[in-house]
Amino acid sequence: MDDVLILGEVKEGSLDARSLELLGIGKKLAEDLRSKLSILVLGDSPANAAAEASSYGPAKVYSVTHSLLKDFQPELWLAALEQACQEIKPAVFLMSHSFMGRELGPRLACRLGARLTTDCIDLTIDPQDKLVLRTKPVSGGNAIAVFKCPGPVQMATVRAKVFSPVERTEGAAEIAEIGVQIDQNLAKVTSLEIVKEEVVALDKADVVVSGGAGLGEEEGFELLEDLRKALSKSFGSVMIGCSRVAVDKGWISSDHQVGLTGTMISPDIYVAVGISGAIQHLVGMVHSKKIIAINTDPSCNMFKVADYGIVEDYEKIIPALITKLEDLS
Amino acid sequence: MTERHIIVCAKQIPDPEAPLSDVSVDAENKEVVVDAPQVISPFDENALEAALRLTEDLDGRITVLSLGKKLSDTVLRKVLAAGADELILLQDDAFDKLDSHSVALALADAIRKIGEYDLILTGRQAGDWDSGQVGLLLAEILSLPCINLAREIEITGANVIVKKAHPLGFERVQAPMPALVTVSNEVGELRYISRTKMLKMLRGASSIPTWTMADFVSEKDRLQKMDIIELSSPPDMGRDCQFLDGATPNEMAEKLALVFRELK
Amino acid sequence: MAPQRMMFWQIDHVWLFYLLAALASSLFFAGIALHLLVWKKNAGSLKLPFSKAAFSRMILDTFLGRRIFKGEPAAGLMHLLIFWGFLLLLIGTTILAVHHYLFTFLTGTPYLVFSIAMEVAGIMLTVGIIWALIRRYIQRVPRLERSLEDITVPIWVLLVGLSGFALEGLRLSYDQPAWGGWSFAGGWIGALFSAAIAEAVYPAFWWGHTLLSLSLIAVIPFTKLFHILGAPASIYLQGLEKSVSSDFDENAGEFNLGDSVFFDACMRCGRCVAVCPSAGAKEPFAPRDFIQAMRRSLWQAHSPFGDIRFLFRDEKGEVDKNFWYCTTCRACLEVCPVYGASFESVIKKRMFAIEEGTQVPKLLNQTLEKLARYDNPWESSKKQRGAWAKDLQLPDLTRKGVDANLCYFVGCTTSFDDTAQGIARSLAKILDIAGISFGILGKKEPCCGDIARRVGELGLFHEQMDNCLDLFDRYGITEVVTSSPHCFHTFRNEYPEAPFRARHYTLLLHEMLANGQLRFREQEKTKVTYHDPCYLGRHNRIFDEPRHIIRSIPGIELVEMAHHRENSLCCGGGGGRMWQDLPSEVKMSEIRIREAEATGAKILVTACPLCRIMLEDARKATGLNETLRVMDLNELVLQALASDNADV
Secondary structure, three states: OOOEEEEEOEEOOEEOHHHHHHHHHHHHHHHHHOOOEEEEEEEOOOHHHHHHHHOOOOOEEEEEEOHHHOOOOHHHHHHHHHHHHHHHOOOEEEEEOOHHHHHHHHHHHHHHOOEEEEEEOEEEEOOOOOOEEEEEEEHHHOEEEEEEOOOOOEEEEEOOOOOOOOOOOOOOOEEEEEOOOOOHHHOOOEEEEEEEOOOOOHHHOOEEEEEOHHHOOOOHHHHHHHHHHHHHOOOOOEEEEEOHHHHHOOOOOHHHEEOOOOEOOOOOEEEEEOOOOOHHHHHHHOOOOEEEEEEOOOOOHHHHHOOEEEEOOHHHHHHHHHHHHHHHO | OOOEEEEEEOOEEOOOOOOHHHEEEEOOOOEEEEOOOOEEOHHHHHHHHHHHHHHHHOOEEEEEEEEEOOOOHHHHHHHHHHOOOEEEEEEOHHHOOEOHHHHHHHHHHHHHHHOOOOEEEEEOOOOOOOOOOHHHHHHHHOOOOEEEEEEEEEEEOOEEEEEEEEOOEEEEEEEEOOEEEEEOHHHOOOOOOOHHHHHHHHHOOOOOOEEOHHHHOOOHHHOOEOEEEEEEOOOOOOOOOEEOOOOOHHHHHHHHHHHHHHHO | OOOOOOOOOOOOOHHHHHHHHHHHHHHHHHHHHHHHHHHHHHHOOOOOOOOHHHHHHHHHHHHHOHHHHOOOHHHHHHHHHHHHHHHHHHHHHHHHHHHHHOOOOOOOHHHHHHHHHHHHHHHHHHHHHHHHHHHHHHOOOOOOOOOHHHHHHHHHHHHHHHHHHHHHHHHHHHHOOHHHHHOHHHHHHHOOOOHHHHHHHHHHHHHHHHHHHHHHHHHHHHOHHHHHHHHHHHHHHHOOOOOOOOOOOHHHHOOOHHHHHHHHHOOOOOHHHHHOHHHHOOOOOOHHHHHHHHHHHHHHHHOOOOOOOOOOOOOOOOOOOHHHHOOOOOHHHHHOOOOOOHHHHHHHHHHHHHHHOOOOOHHHHHHHHHHHHHOOOOOOOHHHOOHHHOOOOOOEOOOOOOOOOEEEEOOHHHHHOHHHHHHHHHHHHHHHHOOOOEEEOHHHOOOOOHHHHHOOOHHHHHHHHHHHHHHHHHOOOOEEEEOOHHHHHHHHHHOOOOOOEEEEHHHHHHHHHHOOOOOEOOOOOEEEEEOOOOOOOOOOOOOHHHHHHHHOOOOEEEEOOOOOHHHOOOOOOOOOHHHOOOOOOOOHHHHHHHHHHHOOOOEEEEOOHHHHHHHHHHHHHOOOOOOOEEEEHHHHHHHHEOOOOOOO
8 A cells, every 4th residue: 555556558468658657757756755666457468568567666566357358448447446446555546648547547536536637747746745746738838837636546647758768677576466346337338339540650750750831731741751751761660740730721630740739749850841839839749859940930939949950941951851861871 | 309408518718829929827826827818618619519510400408507717708608609508607706726626526516406418518628727637527426427539429319429539540439318528629610600699699688697606516615726836837948959051952951961860 | 569578478376376475475474573573582672773874884785795895806796796686686576566466667668678677687696696606616615604505595596597587588489579689588598499388388487486486585584595684684783882881781691682683694604714713723613603503592592483494404513612712803793794793792602601600611710710819810919910110110109199190001911921021111111211201000900801801701890890990080090001902992992981091002102103202213124023913903993003103113124914904813812712721723823923924024013912922922832933033012112212221
């Protein structure tokens, strides 16, 4: 009890990368609270993930196995989590601000009598009352707020790619199995079908070439696609991104949108072409390792967060760039 | 055919799309100040649009609830101009800066006072605090089937069928009504409300029912304010930009190509 | 026997003729009545004021066919032949009836004169119709359609005419009167038949001709032939004064009597399509298709039989969504033979759509919301409105004690757009150099309401108009000069009884030039061309002043593009299109910039901020950056001013 508990997510049998980031921040909180760090994994066969988790340094790994946890049915997961928490009695419970976390977090908090803060970018312990101080962006990124909430369990969902993931450690933690009683009747919402769509996994890209209003027209994305192909030869996965304006104009689908209401990414290189840098967009990519901006307006916000900038019409730069990249390779 | 009753929760907030030069952070009062007229939170407008589309095909009635400290007729009558049947303002100083859980408790009380309903629609998150919890909490408190992040909503018989976001693409789910659905912008932009319609609504004879805390909240002690320790402007994300110059675009492009080669 | 017409020769059962005639007349009048019914149900009342000007225009256009000659002499002549041929034959038949039933007078010389006239008329009609068919089906003039109605009707008329000649020929062949040579055409046909055959076939031919002509009369209201009555009606109605009321008229979006008559008078001639920049850019919009769709919907709403044009059932796709493409450039009205302002009908349809709400394109929805909230469609803060002038220290007319003779109304686009701000700075400098006292409204400057008006948001327009009028009143502003022709047009034409005078800056500069307040230095020899903005040129007939200014600059040579003055090609920024993103194969602005390139000019001069932006973007998009520059007239003038202060 009094653990700092992390909800680990399992993707295709193994532990999701975000869980490692959670372990990172969890470890720090556990140290500050002088308590244990533990991680909880659920599923129909989480053994693999549990074993993986145990090698990343938590004090304990809790595992819940149940056939009904194969797919994500929120009501069943909530019931399982509630029961697991009754046994574990954590002091702090962190989840990723992921598709699952967004739904499970608030609903579980309600059941546990806790107050949750979503999408946190920093978590620290208040030395006075040992409560968790939750830092999150508000007002579309225009301000940063720090909240404190009372309650038996301190809960938060954490933004991806903000905290550093933990490294593997020597040894393995103990894996404890927790039994839960759940049955299908608990689920009042039934899934009729899941349809796969071609989802652009922007957050997995190494390099993102992104276009905005400054492209002037839909055809601008064709030029960016040429650049993308050229860069693909030297870099791992290169994808196309965009600002919300480009989606609004109908030039590209919202899958490619980078920003607060799109995808938050931090690739190795982010190339912003014709994007002025409104705050809602910046918060989505500002943590990229290197940012390159091409824009005709020297005073635009994007140059203020870029490592390299070119003040020129992209239609003049991109074709020449592609040629030069080919020459150099 | 039975008349369906849909309740939409709409929050009045400072304009999240106001030009940046009109936005400032008041660190002392812990408020984001926007020098522009207030609006209805965008995702809540999507929720209203979803409700309007549902009642186009079915016999239905839409009640909109809005909770806050100081609510504006001008802003909120828009929902009536759009086609909602009733607007109820839940206005009280005590409602200022309540935390998500408390908002959900208060809304639940209001909904219980309203009576029977088939569907509750809320936006997935509000544009001011970006919390994204009230809808989900409301479903928990009222013990309703809950569907999150809807893109399309249909009512068939006694069930609501929702196409919702899913990591792999989308999922189609079904739940018996009464149910609660949180709505994402894919359900559709709120139809355009002409100024004529708005002005008619503003000059409209009937006044809007307004309930204070005493009128409907069952346990006012359970309502807690957000404990905002600090509110600040975002940290400077600035970097030192190295401008790649050149006499011709070709020269600039060449320098950039070299940068890429270095970063490989 | 003296020369006269053999009436009802060999025709038995003449009562049948009267029956058919009665039937045909009934159908004809029923069709007319249906039109009146639909018009009345739509407009509420058929009351018409009398206007001498409208009436005389109607007479001249109807009988001289002036509008049809406009730009196309061949079409004009062809139509004149058909018109006069048909009219004379009609009059002739009437005279014949009077002679037969009332008093006999058509014998002897009068008859010969009559006969020759009929001959000539018949030939005119025949030649005219054949020419029309050649134009439509052999030359295949692009703007002409080739539907079932378009082949059936002319052939029907032709057959009436030819059968009439045939009848005459048959009579002559049989009769062989001494005066027969006067009926030369008939005589020629008559020679083909022997007297015996002529006698035998005459009744059949007669009934044939009778059926054809009576049925032709009957179907006039049921086909495009309705334009015989509809066109003069439309010309008259469109010539009546249109009043602009200051009160918000809830019914402003309803189609009125003039509109419904125009829809019915439309002959689908396609001149509007030929000049429409949207159709020219292959966008899914054409005024003709829109008007026909409106006609159809009006009939479906008000006629107990629906649309009665039984030979024209073509329905072009999605006309009820594509009316957002119209830029309201007025090119259609410029050429329409019945003075139909298709773009005004488009705006009315937009008013419906705005009120209804669900068919408003997403971007427009957002733009109008922003316009209502921030007083400008650019998402820019009101506080930044005067920012373009921050280094210029211009008098702010909203401050106490600040007074000036002239208020420079900058406008939304010029205030906020980077490219367009150059226009404001240039004009400010010019006025300064010339020593003209003027001021600006700075942060308090509202939107004139043009965008709202063009996209059909009448409520918002009235709000913005009231705002503007309030402001001008509060600060005692009586003289206004604008950068944008759109603001100018709105102030001058759509603000009723405005207590201030609004001018576009070209009018002011022209006056300054005449007063000797502008002196130009000799410029390096440069060829320039001038793009007439739609709202300055076509809408307000200001073509000469900008040209005069340009020509007054020594060294500058003005060359004209293929489409200039009232035929200017729209840049695509008007009608609210600047704030939408409608997909099209080719951009209008790119078509225009290539016209500019074709003149060999180095500079394309324009006098509107929207044109300035659209053409600048087109210049970049087509890669003409090296060879062509786009400048606003202000920028050109500033460059040429003889003064030490003039630095661009």
